[in-house]
Amino acid sequence: MAICPIILAGGSGSRLWPFSRQHYPKQFLKLFGEQTMLQQTLSRLKGDGFGIELIPTQVICNEVHRFLVADQARNIEHALQEIILEPEGRNTAPALTVAALWQLRSAIDPVLLMMPADHLIKNIDAFQVTIALGYEQAEKGEIVTFGINPDSPETGYGYIECSALDKSAATTGVQMVKSFTEKPTQSIAEKYLTADNHLWNSGLFMMRSSVWVDVIKQANPAIYESCKRAIKMEISIGWTKRLSRLHHPIRSIMR
Numbered sequence: 001m002a003i004c005p006i007i008l009a010g011g012s013g014s015r016l017w018p019f020s021r022q023h024y025p026k027q028f029l030k031l032f033g034e035q036t037m038l039q040q041t042l043s044r045l046k047g048d049g050f051g052i053e054l055i056p057t058q059v060i061c062n063e064v065h066r067f068l069v070a071d072q073a074r075n076i077e078h079a080l081q082e083i084i085l086e087p088e089g090r091n092t093a094p095a096l097t098v099a100a101l102w103q104l105r106s107a108i109d110p111v112l113l114m115m116p117a118d119h120l121i122k123n124i125d126a127f128q129v130t131i132a133l134g135y136e137q138a139e140k141g142e143i144v145t146f147g148i149n150p151d152s153p154e155t156g157y158g159y160i161e162c163s164a165l166d167k168s169a170a171t172t173g174v175q176m177v178k179s180f181t182e183k184p185t186q187s188i189a190e191k192y193l194t195a196d197n198h199l200w201n202s203g204l205f206m207m208r209s210s211v212w213v214d215v216i217k218q219a220n221p222a223i224y225e226s227c228k229r230a231i232k233m234e235i236s237i238g239w240t241k242r243l244s245r246l247h248h249p250i251r252s253i254m255r
Contacts, residue, residue: 001139001208002053003131004081004110005045006099009038009061009069009117010089027117028068035076038069038117042078044124050132055110056081058102059117060095063087066240085242092203097216097227098243100209111138112212114205133173134206143215144206145177147199153189158182158201 009027027037035043045054056079059069063085073080084098096114103110113131121127134144147160162175180201184192192198216224230243 002055002108002110003050003113003135003206004055004099004103004209005057005113005115006096007038007041007057007059007115007117008092008095009059009065010086010095025065025118028065028072032120036072037120038072039076039078040121041115041117041119042073043076044121044127045078047124047128050128050135052132052135058082058084058099060084060086060099062089063240063242066237070240083240085237085240087243092205093216093220094223094227096205096212097223098231100212100216101227101231103209104213109208109210111135111206111208116203119203130173131206137174138206138208138211141208141211143211146202146204148202150193150198150200153186153193154200155183155186155189159184159189159192160199160201162197162199 027041030036032040042057045057057073058081059073061069061083066083066085069083070080082102084102086095092114096112099112099114103112130146134146138144145160147162150157150159159181160177161179161181163178175197178197181188181192213224216227233243235242
């Protein structure tokens with residue numbers, strides 16, 4: 001089985017103004033080095049740390065950014081599978097559903113690696129090793145999310161509550177998720193900081209395409225049906241695929 005990287009590059013440019021703007025959001029800026037944040041996200045897929053076959057990357061973005069995505073990928077010689085264009089941003093769950101349904105058009109059922117395009121990750125080797133650990137679980141049919149050890153009581157992040165650390169988790173770094181809290185109050189964030197089983201939510205996910213499709217069918221059939229119709233009515237624009245505006249997925253509360 002292979003990994004298909006899915007990059008969410010649909011930011012609105014509402015942060016870091018005036019550097020980041022609606023038509024030039026921060027993922028297309030060079031904020032930390034010689035590459036833009038999108039290029040850094042693509043570049044961290046290269047190297048020997050995975051030890052797993054990677055199939056070409058799929059990027060999901062706003063249709064007004066399609067040339068930026070294509071040019072920035074081409075400038076670092078990173079071949080893309082497709083650029084899927086959203087007429088409007090619909091957050092993580094619909095984007096992941098579109099990606100999963102898209103991949104299931106082929107004969108394979110790849111493990112999806114869903115990554116935002118605007119993360120700063122300095123230790124690439126550690127990142128790739130962690131992804132390889134997640135792949136082992138996703139290949140078995142699990143849904144994998146990645147946590148970050150908190151160093152402050154941050155109220156702007158989501159928190160993952162993990163099961164108590166056991167011997168296997170100490171060895172492999174893999175734990176069961178018990179619950180998720182979106183942007184807690186200051187007092188709750190301070191409590192989470194002192195606990196040993198709460199992590200910041202990174203926004204990275206891994207799972208097989210078929211696993212996610214089965215889950216979203218049960219959890220939110222409206223998103224599943226909307227995504228299926230949007231793909232069915234997609235329009236090819238050169239090297240890109242534009243989702244149908246008429247059948248574009250409803251807004252999700254999952255971020």
